[in-house]
Amino acid sequence: MTTQRKAYRASILHSIADPKDVGIEDSYEYFEDGILVVENGHVVDIGDAVEVLERQPKTLQVKEYKDKIITSGFIDTHIHYPQTGMIASYGEQLLDWLENYTFPEERRFKNPIYAHKVANLFFDELASNGTTTALVFGTVHKESVDVFFEEAEKRNVRMIAGKVLMDRNAPDYLVDTPESGYEESKELIEKWHNKGRLLYAVTPRFAPTSTPEQLATVGKLLEEYPDVYMHTHLSENKKEIEWVLDLFPERDSYLDVYDHYGLLHKRSVFAHGIHLSDCECKRLADTDSAISFCPTSNLFLGSGLFKLPKLEEHGIRVGMGTDVGAGTSFSILQTMSEAYKIMQLQQEKLHPIKSLFLATLGGARSLHLEDKIGNLEVGKEADFVVLNMDATQLMRFRMQQAKKLEEKLFVLMSLGDDRTVSETYIAGEKAYDVNFEQQKKLVS
Structure with a gap:
């Protein structure tokens, strides 16, 4: 400095x-x-x-x-550092894409040497694209998150990241348990949260890959550490939503699953939120939760069109995310361009000044960091x-x-x-x- x-x-x-x-x-x-x-x-x-x-x-x-x-x-409110090596993977929608590309690549992050190699490339790409703050997914491996934070600390970048929690519906080599995920998350929070410019996000991948027992431990972590973030996915794909409702038939909606376990609070950031009902939007607003708009990813995976005016009518905080590697570029400028096209497809306008807001101050507000950056x-x-x-x-x-x-x-x-x-x-x-x-x- x-x-x-x-x-x-x-x-x-x-x-x-x-x-x-x-x-x-x-x-x-x-x-x-x-x-x-x-x-x-x-x-x-x-x-x-x-x-x-x-x-x-x-x-x-x-x-x-x-x-x-x-x-x-620029502020990237949703990105996966371990997916750097499988960006631009051809021909799948969300659930098949996870199975065929994402999980095999994330397996490699058990090795800290490989994680370090990718972390270096990841931070170089962020810098060369003008991104100075990001909310980042790690992998299920504690080692991958330690490596990420170590490199972030060297570069003095403001980063928010966390270990993925995933105890079912994933390959055996990528699952943890409610107990191990809780303990490892606690260790990482104690080690890295508020260390310099670094912050921690409790990170369940998404509802289908966590049991009720694990989601309960996420809520427990948020109670014990009320100033950490909660980062996950929500309502990205219609088949995903159907799967969630099959897995949690007692819940009223996808969002209600997270709500039931206490995962909605002022530092909760949900990626995508394409297919949300008015009731879900109201609940997000009431809890001051935020949504990350990831246009390149939504188009690449054919997930749907993000309804920015609807979310803003409900008073929901919205930032912009590249969602690498489903997103096809680290560039927030390219992400802004794709956001404009998504609005055009819905007969809505996205003014360039509004795009700049979403990519900077809007992202900071989504992360409750507008007093520091944006x-x-x-x-x-x-x-x-x-x-x-x-x-x-x-x-x-x-x-x-x-x-x-x-x-x-x-x-x-x-x-x-x-x-x-x-x-x-x-x-x-x-x-x-x-x-x-x-x-x-x-x-x-």
Whole structure:
């Protein structure tokens, strides 16, 4: 974490409110020629360049970027680090995809050496795509989560993760027991939760792979550690929902299974939530639970179309997730593009400023971390990304036709990907530099 005061000059754009609450125009700040000032890993000043320079010391070091825009680091509210190696696996829907691709790959994470190799690649991919915070699935192996947190701690990234709990309806080599899952989760919580920028999430895979006894231990962990997260899947696929109701015939709905065991609270984040009833939406809102919108995954697995307006009408917190490896890209920019298409298929609009909110401040609110991350307000942690508006020949040409900020942002999210990310900063320290990576490739 840098202690020296440094400044970065470029166009600056960040979300300050949800557009649905205040309207588009009042939901963001934009400085065409702006300066962001960072010290001790936090934002200490932001604004128009002329005004910031007047109130800062004359000796201030200023790094200038041409044709680039700075925004707050992207927040991925649902992703699987052990699925990095089987991203883009062909031709299945959810349940078959788990059986044929996911479980065999996750078996390999019993080996800490393999887990470490994948964790390094995973964090490199996050940084090169401008993602600075993520809510992450591990595997059933305690070792895989230790390795993940060890690497996250080295990089000083804000990560939330947990050991998967799974004691039935999975291969023998991937199941734990209610007792072992509870004890190992406790050990990991005690070791990693609130250590630096790290946080823990109790992580049952989804209702079909946990017995009632194991779900009861999840509720017990949440009672014992009320500030940890709860991270699982919900109503992603219609066959999945039917399976849940067959396994828990005494429950009224998929969500009611989790609710019965005390798994709904202010730090509960449910991935997908595509096929939710009004009653389920109301209960999610009443418990301040959040949903992660995972558009690339939903399209790739043919799961369905996420109903963002419906969830927002109920007041549910929503963030954006890549859901790698069912999601086909680590890029939040590409995820924003797919989200737009999902809305289009429902005759709904998704404004680019709203997309930026979902990918940054909306994600922070979903994780109840908006006091620390999500935008570039003074006092926030200095996680930010420098985006190149001219990253490709096509983008450069298209940007020349763009007149308004919202049009430029739409081009950025429609045509952008990891090539658009010039630099990524974690707590004020550079974590990724595209020029350095390109030079490294040339040398190798």
